[in-house]
Amino acid sequence: MNMEFLELDEILANVAGNIMRSYDFDGYAIALWNPADGMLVNHCAQLPARLKEIEPALRSFRFQPNASTVSGLCFSENQAHIIDGRSVAAYPETIRDLYQRWQFSTFAAWPIRLQRDGGESLIGVFSAFLDTGVVTPEVAAAIAHKLLAVAPAIATALEHEQLEVLDTGLLEQHELLRMLTISNHGESLAAVAEPVCGHLLRRYGFDMAAVVLREGEALVLRYDVFKPGYAHLQETWRRFDGLRFAQDVGDGLTAVVHAQNSHFMVDDVQQISQVPFPAKDREILQALQTVRSYLMLPIRVAGKPAGVLWLLSLGQPAAIDKSAIDTVQLIADFMGTALARLDR
Structure with missing residues (x-):
């Protein structure tokens, strides 16, 4: 041919x-x-x-x-x-x-x-x-x-x-701005988080996202979403609704990211299977069965941590470089500002 x-x-x-x-x-x-x-x-x-x-x-x-x-x-x-x-x-x-x-x-x-x-x-x-x-x-x-x-x-x-990359880049910028606008107009936690998490899953090759927010002295899992191919895990995952972490670095990586106000990433969980993850993190990994990449970022309001964003890949490791992580952090911070607006 x-x-x-x-x-x-x-x-x-x-x-x-x-x-x-x-x-x-x-x-x-x-x-x-x-x-x-x-x-x-x-x-x-x-x-x-x-x-x-x-x-x-x-x-x-x-x-x-x-x-x-x-x-x-x-x-x-x-x-x-x-x-x-x-x-x-x-x-x-x-x-x-x-x-x-x-x-x-x-x-x-x-x-x-x-x-x-x-x-x-x-x-x-x-x-x-x-x-x-x-x-x-x-x-x-x-x-x-x-x-x-x-x-x-x-x-x-x-x-x-x-040669068409520039046009594609403009389309991606348009999609990003559209997502941020929709999120900013959200009137509930889900309405703010859904467009952000959906965009990040599509753009960066992750399969599951979750939002953990600070409530008093605890960090509480308040929103999660899976790509369609992993919907079968949602029933098992439901037992983690409202999962709470103490603001103590000994209570898991979520608490560490929140306390240190900086992201944490495991490129491929299966390559470090012998690392002693904290108990709650081990339970999460076991429930999700095939976690490969594991990215956690602080959700900030005015530069201070107000929660943690989880992004996990469940089939293959996610290929994401430092520049992309920096972009995701900016998006997480934007979401933090939008969520803070709901509390006013």
């Missing part, structure tokens, strides 16, 4: 469809390199029916080019990785854990290499999954050849898309 005039999404869909049909894969993901923030970003993905709940999160997953994921490792080493029952033991713990939890027979990832003007550069990674079976050397080589052939079309479409 001539891909010269196709949009990026159409090109990626054609590439994925061709490989899926040719080799009977049960799932795939295509991540492209974003040099602006040094991240790989999934542009499309498909998972088997048993994993459909996490598919939306995977489709927009942002991650670093390192050994914490198969695709990141593939990109950082510029070589394909075929992971199956025979080879998985040789890989880092995070990759072994994902292999076991997703229960695929084979994980595989290929670098998407662009050969242009006598040189070669990496523009992304194609990943594929098999419920049963293995990827033979012949299939691995054929897929590498297909990706090499289509890389120029992907690169050209990606360059065209990046």
Whole structure:
């Protein structure tokens, strides 16, 4: 197929469809390199029916080019990785854990290499999954050849898309201002918190948000929301309605963030599973089952902490840098001011 005039999404869909049909894969993901923030970003993905709940999160997953994921490792080493029952033991713990939890027979990832003007550069990674079976050397080589052939079309479409970043940035600013306006006009805690939390979940790849507010001498959980893919956790979570923390750093990370008036983040809970979390935090992690990233920020009024905002990812670690955290902190502070207005 001539891909010269196709949009990026159409090109990626054609590439994925061709490989899926040719080799009977049960799932795939295509991540492209974003040099602006040094991240790989999934542009499309498909998972088997048993994993459909996490598919939306995977489709927009942002991650670093390192050994914490198969695709990141593939990109950082510029070589394909075929992971199956025979080879998985040789890989880092995070990759072994994902292999076991997703229960695929084979994980595989290929670098998407662009050969242009006598040189070669990496523009992304194609990943594929098999419920049963293995990827033979012949299939691995054929897929590498297909990706090499289509890389120029992907690169050209990606360059065209990046030329539109300014327009996209303006749209994001409009969305942010709209969200802040709606929140500021809210007449209840939920009406203030809902647009803020919804925006943060959509924008930064988290799956659950919660608002804890200071009430007298305690910090009390007063609002929470899950992305649709994790709605099944809400019934279990209901027992935490009104959860209270003492304003004592020994009573959990929420109290620590409030007392220190500064954010706290765990990039990947599963990488620090041996850390002795306080009892309430352990109970929260157990109830939510698959917490990966854990960001807590003070909700401030006039610079002083009035509560704590939780943001948690439940499927994959959230890729969020310092600049983005600073932005989220400003939004949390705005919410604090809007909530304080309700008490007047």
